[in-house]
């Protein structure tokens with residue numbers, strides 16, 4: 136499968152790829168090794184000898200295998216793919232890869248969580264990174280994006296504070312990969328500018344079902360510059376073809392125990408199975424002269440541009456079609472940088488972006504250990520690199536000749552500067568006038584109106600989840616003043632939200648005329664205190680996951696619960712239907728020993744009940760047959776069967792009972808439901824198979840969550 140997706144980058148990587156098949160073992164110097172079992176000793180039972188260069192080389196290399204993990208976004212997964220342009224953007228940018236329709240650009244994408252260490256769980260409540268390296272014909276362009284369109288802070292100088300607050304607390308290094316602790320909320324409750332981002336972080340966007348079901352956002356306004364020098368501000372979007380979907384928070388916590396690699400595995404398996412994840416690449420374009428047309432500042436990274444004001448134009452497709460060959464060499468060593476741009480793309484003066492432009496090269500020097508990190512195969516441009524930079528640790532390139540300076544005559548003046556018409560990069564000329572000041576623009580001071588816009592755009596169940604998340608997180612905060620201060624912030628977003636959270640935390644809502652601690656000591660703090668402003672855009676459909684794609688079951692995992700004697704004919708029919716639409720069917724049984732159907736066929740289970748959990752499936756089918764109605768009958772498994780189904784039920788998944796399994800259904804909480812629930816399907820309905828497909832595509836019946844959890848009847 137892998138070789139089917141060759142492109143210029145993969146071809147380049149293959150020159151650096153080794154294959155051990157059929158080869159003899161060697162040292163790093165190429166010497167063939169005769170014994171890899173024993174070290175060299177003075178006598179059979181004597182001490183090992185210092186002379187043993189084979190042992191020394193092996194152990195020394197092992198001792199140095201680890202490199203520092205990324206200071207943020209340490210936990211990640213990557214894949215290769217391709218970007219294809221469907222609509223030319225030549226009117227707006229001269230970037231070649233955005234000009235030539237049908238041109239394919241190789242890409243490498245890395246998804247990540249932010250706060251956890253390299254070995255932490257995928258299902259933490261967190262922002263997800265979505266970095267895309269485009270290997271263009273004009274050099275590398277990196278889109279270092281997140282799955283949330285806004286950020287916590289407005290100025291890069293606050294980033295170390297933010298990260299220190301969210302990371303494990305410094306005295307005991309607890310908790311891992313979680314924002315539910317004192318230091319994070321202490322900081323946030325004193326940073327009104329974070330409020331909009333907090334709404335997103337507490338929403339289900341922060342617990343995706345899959346990396347393949349997340350949006351990507353460039354966050355900052357960037358600039359597009361066309362051949363004539365005309366400038367547009369641009370916000371970049373990636374919209375998943377499978378829609379944007381999440382898991383439930385209680386589910387996320389269980390997945391973290393059952394399969395902490397859930398997202399990594401999901402991405403890997405989807406690609407191995409040929410279910411290539413796809414995103415539409417979209418842009419919101421704003422002519423430079425319209426910069427000030429909005430009731431927020433385009434340079435403020437805590438604001439989004441509502442799609443109602445500027446529609447997203449979909450212009451390309453990003454497809455991931457190849458897993459890496461080696462995690463460390465590719466996914467760990469890949470080095471992204473928002474400053475890697477090509478002609479036709481430029482930076483805005485967003486003060487968060489400006490700080491990032493310094494940080495990303497700097498961090499690679501610590502992490503990858505050398506200014507030559509661009510020579511690591513995954514980081515190499517597919518265009519050749521010519522300059523007078525020389526030497527440094529681990530230099531790969533062998534630059535010929537005596538000349539390593541410019542201007543020179545000895546090298547014929549080479550390498551020479553490129554004219555703009557030949558693709559030479561020139562920064563967009565921008566007139567800047569101003570005093571040297573350490574201050575925040577007054578246009579950045581509204582911190583609540585878009586937080587309100589986001590909250591008001593959520594469906595009822597999304598609001599409930601968001602409220603529950605706030606209660607969960609703030610319940611883990613042990614300092615009452617922090618809880619109180621945070622509830623005071625929420626009151627600026629929505630009074631009911633604040634009241635609900637406050638009552639469940641046992642604190643009062645006090646609209647605190649809070650000193651804004653995020654302003655400098657000498658500033659007139661009142662002038663920088665965010666006022667309660669009504670958002671100009673009151674509702675934005677694109678902000679709610681309830682309005683996302685719900686017409687495909689592609690790559691959803693459906694657990695078939697089967698016991699000896701189940702009905703093969705109806706099971707096979709359903710499998711054919713589900714797999715025909717891209718669903719992934721997995722068998723769950725008493726144990727992993729083969730299960731025999733009524734007509735004597737053997738089915739090999741993928742999981743035993745005790746080795747998996749319902750949280751790892753999108754939907755369940757109880758195979759038809761009277762024995763299925765008994766549940767799994769191994770000692771101890773019968774109750775587990777009922778628990779398994781009940782848990783899927785509580786998490787609002789589609790559950791389908793095959794013929795003659797009513798008895799089992801009646802043992803579960805489903806029997807207590809008073810209303811018809813489209814997520815519970817019985818074989819006596821002639822359209823049962825179709826209804827099951829619809830219910831899976833719908834992702835979850837969140838509307839029935841309260842009733843399914845016994846909170847509403």
Ligand code: HDE
Nearest residue numbers: 205207208245264265266281291294354490491494495498
């Ligand atoms: Fe990053 N960020 N960041 N960031 N960021 C890093 O670079 C930083 C910010 C993002 O898959 C680091 O190579 C500063 C916003 C992603 O390898 C580091 C500031 C957004 C990734 C760094 C920000 C991001 C990183 C750590 C505020 C969304 C993972 C390792 C001024 C648009 C890249 C590394 C990967 C990684 C610094 C804010 C996205 C330390 C100083 C806003 C997706 O350089």
